[in-house]
Amino acid sequence: xxxxxxxxxxxxxxxxxxxxxxxxxxxxxxxxxxxxxxxxxxxxxxxxxxxxxxxxxxxxxxxxxxxxxxxxxxxxxxxxxxxxxxxxxxxxxxxxxxxxxxxxxxxxxxxxx
Amino acid sequence: xxxxxxxxxxxxxxxxxxxxxxxxxxxxxxxxxxxxxxxxxxxxxxxxxxxxxxxxxxxxxxxxxxxxxxxxxxxxxxxxxxxxxxxxxxxxxxxxxxxxxxxxxxxxxxxx
Numbered sequence: 001x002x003x004x005x006x007x008x009x010x011x012x013x014x015x016x017x018x019x020x021x022x023x024x025x026x027x028x029x030x031x032x033x034x035x036x037x038x039x040x041x042x043x044x045x046x047x048x049x050x051x052x053x054x055x056x057x058x059x060x061x062x063x064x065x066x067x068x069x070x071x072x073x074x075x076x077x078x079x080x081x082x083x084x085x086x087x088x089x090x091x092x093x094x095x096x097x098x099x100x101x102x103x104x105x106x107x108x109x110x111x112x113x
Numbered sequence: 114x115x116x117x118x119x120x121x122x123x124x125x126x127x128x129x130x131x132x133x134x135x136x137x138x139x140x141x142x143x144x145x146x147x148x149x150x151x152x153x154x155x156x157x158x159x160x161x162x163x164x165x166x167x168x169x170x171x172x173x174x175x176x177x178x179x180x181x182x183x184x185x186x187x188x189x190x191x192x193x194x195x196x197x198x199x200x201x202x203x204x205x206x207x208x209x210x211x212x213x214x215x216x217x218x219x220x221x222x223x224x225x
Binding site: 035045048050055 | 145147149154155156157158159162164202204206208209210211212213214215216217218
């Protein structure tokens, strides 16, 4: 079965650079979530989209923005990167009618040097 | 403010025995609770969920119990297998599913 696809899997950037993370949800899933997981921490909710509209926002810095496109894929744009942005970034998707079943991608490991 | 808490960072169990992972929450508005299993370098894998209108949900070796009055849920794995060794996250959401809150995880080690 198709899973959530995230690209790239690994990304190394320098401070003050920008990064774009991409997420391709499971086919027919209409909801996408972004999470940030720092070392030894639980996944922290950043932002979610339902049918291409932002549905909720968590602890997402103003330097970050995200959107969901017409094909339901989503991109997380991160600017003015800081060392503290180094983390695993997970995307998850679900079908709203079964929203309690959320499926995660493998994550993008971002390292800011 | 940590709305979902897993107070045991680790648990070690013998193969074949029961593993019990615990989770507490503070927000009485949560409608759904989920358990995820995570291996290193992989995304969390959805295991089992329970609606707040139920007190038990079972799927194979996995059973989740919900005690709403105590704001507590637990995941039982019977019998435990070495392949169950992973980090288990508890998560919660209201029924709009706009946002999920995660606990800090419990690392389960099942010894052969």
